[in-house]
Amino acid sequence: MGQTLSPTAPKGGSEKALRVTRRSALRTFMTRPEVGSLVGAVIVFTLFFSIADPFRTGGAFATILYASSTIGIMAVGVALLMIGGEFDLSAGVAVITSGLTASMFAWYFSVNVWVGAAVALAVSLAIGFLNGWILVRTKLPSFLVTLSMFLMLQGLNIAITKLITGQVSTTNISSMDGFDSARAVFASSFPVLGINVRITVLWWLLFVGLATWVLMRTKVGNWIYAVGGNQESARAVGVPVAKVKIGLFMTVGFMAWFSGMHLLFMYNTVQSGEGVGNELLYIMAAVVGGCLLTGGYGTVVGAAIGAFIYGMTRQGIVYAGWDNNWVFFFVGAMLLMAVVVNGWVRTQANKR
Amino acid sequence: MKRNTTYTALLAGAASLLLAATACSSEGGREEAADGDVETPELTIAMITHEVPGDTFWDIIRSGAEDAAAKDNINLEYASDPEAGQQASLIQNAIDREVDGIAITLSKPDALEGAISDAQAAGIPVVAFNAGIEDWVDLGVQQYFGTDEHLAGTAFGERLNDVGVQKALCVIQEQGHVALETRCSSLGDAFEGESEVLYVDSANMPEVRSSIAAKLQEDEEIEYVVTLGAPIAMTAIDAIDDSGSDATVATFDTNAELVGAIQEGLVQWAVDQQPYLQGYLAVDSLWLYNTNGNIAGGGTEPVLTGPAFVDESNIDAVAEYAERGTR
Numbered sequence: 035m036g037q038t039l040s041p042t043a044p045k046g047g048s049e050k051a052l053r054v055t056r057r058s059a060l061r062t063f064m065t066r067p068e069v070g071s072l073v074g075a076v077i078v079f080t081l082f083f084s085i086a087d088p089f090r091t092g093g094a095f096a097t098i099l100y101a102s103s104t105i106g107i108m109a110v111g112v113a114l115l116m117i118g119g120e121f122d123l124s125a126g127v128a129v130i131t132s133g134l135t136a137s138m139f140a141w142y143f144s145v146n147v148w149v150g151a152a153v154a155l156a157v158s159l160a161i162g163f164l165n166g167w168i169l170v171r172t173k174l175p176s177f178l179v180t181l182s183m184f185l186m187l188q189g190l191n192i193a194i195t196k197l198i199t200g201q202v203s204t205t206n207i208s209s210m211d212g213f214d215s216a217r218a219v220f221a222s223s224f225p226v227l228g229i230n231v232r233i234t235v236l237w238w239l240l241f242v243g244l245a246t247w248v249l250m251r252t253k254v255g256n257w258i259y260a261v262g263g264n265q266e267s268a269r270a271v272g273v274p275v276a277k278v279k280i281g282l283f284m285t286v287g288f289m290a291w292f293s294g295m296h297l298l299f300m301y302n303t304v305q306s307g308e309g310v311g312n313e314l315l316y317i318m319a320a321v322v323g324g325c326l327l328t329g330g331y332g333t334v335v336g337a338a339i340g341a342f343i344y345g346m347t348r349q350g351i352v353y354a355g356w357d358n359n360w361v362f363f364f365v366g367a368m369l370l371m372a373v374v375v376n377g378w379v380r381t382q383a384n385k386r
Numbered sequence: 387m388k389r390n391t392t393y394t395a396l397l398a399g400a401a402s403l404l405l406a407a408t409a410c411s412s413e414g415g416r417e418e419a420a421d422g423d424v425e426t427p428e429l430t431i432a433m434i435t436h437e438v439p440g441d442t443f444w445d446i447i448r449s450g451a452e453d454a455a456a457k458d459n460i461n462l463e464y465a466s467d468p469e470a471g472q473q474a475s476l477i478q479n480a481i482d483r484e485v486d487g488i489a490i491t492l493s494k495p496d497a498l499e500g501a502i503s504d505a506q507a508a509g510i511p512v513v514a515f516n517a518g519i520e521d522w523v524d525l526g527v528q529q530y531f532g533t534d535e536h537l538a539g540t541a542f543g544e545r546l547n548d549v550g551v552q553k554a555l556c557v558i559q560e561q562g563h564v565a566l567e568t569r570c571s572s573l574g575d576a577f578e579g580e581s582e583v584l585y586v587d588s589a590n591m592p593e594v595r596s597s598i599a600a601k602l603q604e605d606e607e608i609e610y611v612v613t614l615g616a617p618i619a620m621t622a623i624d625a626i627d628d629s630g631s632d633a634t635v636a637t638f639d640t641n642a643e644l645v646g647a648i649q650e651g652l653v654q655w656a657v658d659q660q661p662y663l664q665g666y667l668a669v670d671s672l673w674l675y676n677t678n679g680n681i682a683g684g685g686t687e688p689v690l691t692g693p694a695f696v697d698e699s700n701i702d703a704v705a706e707y708a709e710r711g712t713r
Contacts, residue, residue, distance in 0.1 A: 088604045097603065097628065101596035126589075192440045201711050202445045203617070206643060230628070301591055301624070303643060305617055307440020310589045348593065352600040358585050362561065 067324035068336030070376030074322070075343050077375065078368060082350035089353045092229035099231065102345030103238040104293065106338050108312075109319035110241045111289035113337030115282045116320050117249070119262035119329025120176040122165065122286050124183035126312035131187050132158045132294025133304040134195055137204040146212040155291045161187070162287025166280030188310065195306040203305040204298075213299070220292070221300035234296055238338070241289070245334040258282065263330030319344055322372045324380075343372050426677050429487065430461045431669055432480035434473055435516070436493040437466035438560075442616060442641040443661055447516065449712050450665030451489070458673040470497035477501035480510075487511045487672030492518020492525070493564065499525060511675050515668040516661070517565050519688050528675070529682050531667040533659035533692035535565045538638065539572025541693045542657055543581075545636075546610060549654075552579040554610040555601060555633075559588035559618050566614050569638060573612065582608075591621055598625035602633060613637040616644035616656070623652050640696055645708035648701045658704075659692035662712045667691070 063069065082089045108125055115122055122128075132154045140150030161183065169179045192202060199205055207213060223230045249255035260268035261278045269275050298304055323340030325332025347368040351361050433451050437444040448464060455462035463485065465476045470493070478501055480488050488505055492498060492514045502525050505512050514522040515531040522530040546554055554577060556570035574581040584601050586594040602608055602625065611626065611633050613619040619637035626633050636654040637644065639661070647653040667682070667689065674680040683689045696704050707713040 086604070088600075091603065093630065094600065094603050097596050097599050101593060104592035188439065195440070196445075201442065201642070202440045203442050203641070203643075297591060301621065303620075305440055305442065307438055308589050308591060311587070312590055315590075345596075349596055349600040352584070352597055353604045355604055358583050359561075361585050 064382075065380065066333070067331060067380075068333050068339055069324075070379035071323045071336050071339040071343065071372060073379050074372035074375045075339050075346070078343055078346050078350070078372065082346060082354060086350060086354035089350060092227065094349070094353055096229045096231050098342075098345045098349045099235045101349055102342045103232065103234040104296065105312075105315050105319055105344055106238045106341030107234065107241060107296075108286075108289050108293055108316040109323070109337040109341045110238075110245050110334055111282075111286035112316040113320040113323065113325050113332060113334050114245055114249070114258060115286050116317070116325045116327070116329060117262045117332045118258045118278060118282045119265065120169065120279060120282065121180070121317055121327075122176065122283065123180040123313050124161070124165065124187055125180075125286055125290055125316055126314075127184055127187045127191060127309040128158065128161055128287065128290040129293040129297065129312070130191055130304060130306065130309035131161065132291045133298040134191055134204060134294075134306060136295060137207055137298050137304055138195065138198050140210060140212075141205050141207055142198055144210075147207060147210050147216050148212045151216060151295055154294060155288075158287040158291035158294070159284050160287075161290075162284035163280060165287075166276075166283035169283070170276040170279055184313070191306040191309075202307065204303050206302045207298075208302045216295070217299040220295040220298075237292065241292075242334050242338045249334060254278070254281075259330060261329075315344065318369060322369055322376065324376055340372075344369065426459055426673070428459050428461055429673060429676055430463065430483070430485045431455065431487045431489060431672050432463045432465070432477075432483070432485045433489045433665075433668065434476045434480065435464075435466040435491045436468050436470070436473060438468050439466070443639055446641070446661040446712060447665040450662035450667075451669045452665075453662075453712075454666040454669035454673070458670060460669060460673060462669065470494035474498055474501040477505060481505050481508050484508070485510060486676055487513070489513050489515060489668035489672060490527075491516040492521055492527070495521035495525060502527065511672060513668055513671055515664045522688070523686060528685055529671050530688040531664050531671070531682075531691060532688065533690060534688070535568040536572045537690075538657050538659065538693040539569040539574075540576040541695075542569070542612065542636070542638070543573040543576030545655070545695070546573075546577050546579065546612075549610075551577075551609045553605070553607045554579060554581045554612055555584055555598075555605075555608045556581055556612045557584050557586055557594075557598060557614065557618060557622065559586055559594070559613075559615055561585045569614055570612075581612075586618070588615065588618060591617075594618060594621050595625045595628065598622050599629040602626065602629035602631040606631065608633050610654075611635050615639050616641040619644055619653055619656075620647060623647065640704070640708065640713060642708045642711060645696070645701060645705050645713070648696060648698060649705060651698065655695050655697035657692065658694045658696045658713070660694060660713075661691075663691045 088094050112122060112125055135157045136150035136154035139153045140147045165180055165183055169176055196202055223232045257273045257278045260273050261275050265275055319340035320337040322343055323336030325337060347365050351364050451462060467473050474497055481504055488510055495518050502512055506526055512527050513529040514527045519530060519532060519534050556573060558566050558570055560566055570583050586597045611622045613622050616639050619635050620643055622635045634654055638657045640656045640658050644653060644656060671682050704713050
């Protein structure tokens, strides 16, 4: 790459760190996009840790991690997409589409649920492909393309479910072949130090690690930053912009498939009206974690921290026993605080 | 091919025999009632609700409405929108199409006032169902079918007293929904123990599960988790498992899955507002009014469809209907 458009270019950072003083090494660390959100997370954690007794227990931590992971897994895909300069409003209902597809395909044709899961994967990737393909073909903003997809999927979810099952939720498939193994993969839990941790937490960490490696260590990662930073100059230096964008939408599709499988195998049935509004939580996790809405900047680790902040806040309010009428106000205020702290830390670090 | 022809011939023979055996005498005798289909002219009825798309509860309402329409020779035009403003437009739309009757849910009565008076001005009868028991008379709506959320909440609270519960958690899946808030507050008034409200978001089941589990971990004295919808009740069962609490689940409203859960003893009871009946009566009453001038409840009293309790004592009778999506 002739020019790196991202301020978080991994190579420059480490070379410089070798030559400069300790204070500058700290500064390099402080200017990383996820640091602000890390500070926010520490503040939120400390706050709830000090005021809510149950928050300090292992069981509570497992609950928070689970809530964070269901948002966080999607936030991995959404953060990558945002770094690439686009966002996806259809991500919330796409999760439900995937769960519905797997369940109804397996049920209707009486096949092993893994077959249903495979079909759902194809459908989810196709939705991602379609989002990306329409976007690069029509050059419409992602807001319009994915909003249309959101509405279409919402309609399809309900209409097709009703058509196939005669009801608006899927049939319970928990007795079908392959369900137990699928549940083990997507929705089991395992004990760690006496607390039950959901497997989604493991998958979440794995996806975050994988995505970070791609972003920081591979050519594709550079392409993603370049496409998000300045599409035209990226194209000028030979980045396959269209492929990168379509690939990013398909990554979101993959994560939606995974989340959909989790919902299905965790709850046995899927209601076709679910998922609406969750797309904003994914975007929010990415933004709280330091991804810019304009693209070209941010990390997946940051998005994971963002999801964790949301999980801690949402559940922490319950643990603290605060008046429930205020719950969404507190969630909003906490998130706002996290974003402001994030921005403040970054400007302070850059000033020095 | 040969076999097919033989069958057809046999069938035709059987049919003509049957026809001969059941043929009426041409004069005298009692007139046979038409079986099933009515002979009234086809009516067009618009049903407009605040359904949040894809919820099992509304599916049952709609089944009731469709069954009544099929029986009464009614062309049912169903439409829904959770936004009150959109609902008003849908009513206006039905008036423009000069339908023979409008059945609506009054979840946000004030916003629908104008549209309802337009319908009355156009001479179209309007009935309300499911929501709006406080407001339908003032709005000049002809009849009301539904449950009194206050009564239902009270009955629920009294039942908790009978069981001897000290502390209950009331889970509201849509903050600010008047009917849901009424259920929990009336429950709290009638309940002698302590009841607390928890808000969750029904579009996000992992969050519902985590939040209920978190609440149970926070307060270990909670003995009953009260949910206001069947899918939420199913998730509450899992949340109780997660949290290691001994709490029991009881709920408002049913669906097929929940009926199974009551049979297995996972859910203690459900207050049933009989959504099928609400949909059915709303359509059927408009047919009665159009063909016979009847007004159920006399125009001043609501026709109640609940609260009816479904528990292990009567679950088997309900289960067969739940299976086909009408309970």
